[in-house]
Amino acid sequence: MSEAITDVTARELYDGRGQPTLEACVTMESGATGRAMVPSGASTGRHEAVEVRDGGTRLRGQGVRRAVAAVREILAPRLIGHSALLQADVDAILIAADNTPGHAQLGANSLLAVSLAVAHAAAAHRHVPLWRHFADLAGTLPRLPLPMINLFSGGRHAPGGADLQDYLIVPRGATNLEMAIEMAVNVRLAAADLLRTRKRSTLLADEGGFGPRLTRNSIGFLWSVEAIERAGLVAGADVSLALDVAASQLVRDGQYVLRRPPQTLSTEALTTLVESWVECYPLVSVEDPLDEDDWVGWAHLTARLGSRIQVVGDDLFTTHTGRLQQGVRVGAANAVLVKCNQVGTLSETIGFVQLAKQTGYRTIASARSGETEEHWLADLAVGLGVDQIKIGATRTAERTAKYNQLLRIADELPPNSYAGRLAIDRGPTANGHDGGDVRK
Numbered sequence: 001m002s003e004a005i006t007d008v009t010a011r012e013l014y015d016g017r018g019q020p021t022l023e024a025c026v027t028m029e030s031g032a033t034g035r036a037m038v039p040s041g042a043s044t045g046r047h048e049a050v051e052v053r054d055g056g057t058r059l060r061g062q063g064v065r066r067a068v069a070a071v072r073e074i075l076a077p078r079l080i081g082h083s084a085l086l087q088a089d090v091d092a093i094l095i096a097a098d099n100t101p102g103h104a105q106l107g108a109n110s111l112l113a114v115s116l117a118v119a120h121a122a123a124a125h126r127h128v129p130l131w132r133h134f135a136d137l138a139g140t141l142p143r144l145p146l147p148m149i150n151l152f153s154g155g156r157h158a159p160g161g162a163d164l165q166d167y168l169i170v171p172r173g174a175t176n177l178e179m180a181i182e183m184a185v186n187v188r189l190a191a192a193d194l195l196r197t198r199k200r201s202t203l204l205a206d207e208g209g210f211g212p213r214l215t216r217n218s219i220g221f222l223w224s225v226e227a228i229e230r231a232g233l234v235a236g237a238d239v240s241l242a243l244d245v246a247a248s249q250l251v252r253d254g255q256y257v258l259r260r261p262p263q264t265l266s267t268e269a270l271t272t273l274v275e276s277w278v279e280c281y282p283l284v285s286v287e288d289p290l291d292e293d294d295w296v297g298w299a300h301l302t303a304r305l306g307s308r309i310q311v312v313g314d315d316l317f318t319t320h321t322g323r324l325q326q327g328v329r330v331g332a333a334n335a336v337l338v339k340c341n342q343v344g345t346l347s348e349t350i351g352f353v354q355l356a357k358q359t360g361y362r363t364i365a366s367a368r369s370g371e372t373e374e375h376w377l378a379d380l381a382v383g384l385g386v387d388q389i390k391i392g393a394t395r396t397a398e399r400t401a402k403y404n405q406l407l408r409i410a411d412e413l414p415p416n417s418y419a420g421r422l423a424i425d426r427g428p429t430a431n432g433h434d435g436g437d438v439r440k
């Protein structure tokens with residue numbers, strides 16, 4: 001059987017933060033090969049699948065030799081002889097081999113590296129691009145996502161900076177992907193000029209954006225708007241703003257503790273603060289505005305803001321269908337972040353995206369703060385036909401690898417394949433959150 005897997009191996013390599021990460025390599029009977037590296041988060045959700053690291057003193061405990069051994073000794077023998085074209089079967093074997101909640105024994109990093117390497121090999125075997133293979137696996141029409149691009153970072157991604165983790169720009173006025181990325185590049189350059197004018201640091205944060213010290217979190221919004229205007233664009237029309245609060249990182253003793261300025265807030269008070277930002281700035285999307293386990297708070301916030309902005313669950317859902325079902329039940333959020341390594345395998349990720357689409361939630365494929373130079377995330381976003389993609393800044397090779405791949409894929413697809421502003425502007429949705437175009 002030419003599509004049979006004949007070899008599975010792994011090695012320890014390094015990601016864009018200089019941390020160890022895992023690469024898996026798969027060979028098929030036909031001679032086709034595939035390999036994949038996995039990313040890693042910093043502001044990880046409590047409900048994410050487990051990333052297995054070695055502990056001890058070598059590489060400050062971050063080594064992944066245990067994961068390498070898990071691939072070589074436990075996963076490889078179970079997969080050899082199976083078809084690489086049957087991704088769901090492959091992933092079921094991986095999940096059964098671990099057989100613990102959260103893939104805690106072998107690690108979601110081991111499972112995902114192998115799952116993706118199998119997909120790469122299968123695409124090579126079929127002589128189709130990776131995005132096409134993903135689309136065939138999911139049964140979707142390939143589509144180019146609307147990018148949301150990091151401009152300023154704070155929180156865990158830029159210690160000493162703002163409390164809020166991610167100030168992003170959304171080039172919703174662009175009519176094609178090339179134009180969207182060009183707008184983002186121009187705004188980033190304008191933001192660098194703005195920082196230099198104000199004698200602020202232009203050193204880069206984890207996702208390639210700037211991580212300046214801000215005395216108030218609201219300055220991040222003001223400077224984002226100013227950068228858009230300095231780039232000759234209209235804030236709110238050409239380019240809007242998005243925000244990732246990563247609120248679980250702010251919780252101390254059941255309250256949200258902010259430092260810029262110093263404030264201790266209840267759920268209600270933080271919801272009101274977020275609402276004031278929505279009223280003052282051209283914000284169209286807010287991610288993780290509240291703690292990952294505060295379903296009641298999320299439901300209230302979504303009822304208050306969900307018709308005006310996109311409310312995104314990242315740590316809330318951690319790419320798990322069970323948590324999304326809970327969200328649908330209570331009316332929490334109206335969009336999901338999709339991160340493969342929060343759940344473990346490609347098939348689990350596809351299942352999550354399908355459920356999100358069925359329930360009327362917007363879908364956003366997302367990189368991690370610790371990324372690699374690989375571009376499979378761009379292929380996955382196109383193949384699964386998600387609405388948006390969140391990669392980081394248009395700077396540093398582990399980020400531009402994905403933007404560049406999107407641009408290559410854009411040349412292969414028909415001109416009407418770009419999701420564009422419809423991917424974010426609110427319309428009536430299946431999950432009952434009433435619609436209406438975002439007015440900013």
Ligand code: PGA
Nearest residue numbers: 040041042043044368369
């Ligand atoms: P992480 O951050 O990769 O550090 O979890 C990304 C995000 O919160 O969206």
Ligand code: ZN
Nearest residue numbers: 244287288314
């Ligand atoms: Zn997030």
